[in-house]
Amino acid sequence: MAPTDRYEQLLRGAELRVTRPRLAVLHAVHEHPHADTDSILTAVRGDLPEVSHQAVYDSLNTLTSAGLVRRIQPRGTVARYESRVADNHHHVVCRGCGVIADVDCAVGHTPCLTAADDHGFVIDEAEVIYWGLCPACTTASDNPSGKG
Structure with a gap:
């Protein structure tokens, strides 16, 4: 099935x-995981040069509300x-360059949905963000002069 048919x-x-x-x-969201709004706007304008900022913002909000797109915002980022969506995965974020990658739940189906004390809530999602340095930033910090 063609991507456009799937999206329809x-x-x-x-x-x-x-x-x-x-x-x-x-x-654009499928092709550029973890993209910010400006990056999505740029990608969309590759197909629809006339599209407005507002149309992209409205589409992102609508798609997020419908559960077709997930919005994440790690601390200190856009x-x-x-x-x-709908699989309760988590993320790892590089403190150096800001790259984001998906991380599956560590053990079992969704162990993070079993809180020590749920306070009577019916929990259906957990948001875990791991922070650190990606391989490229780790290499750069180990060799600040850039020489091998």
């Missing part, structure tokens, strides 16, 4: 109108968007 199915399945901006935003 996703929109219809969420009972959303299929529009060119929504299709372009879905495509909002990022990803297409990996």
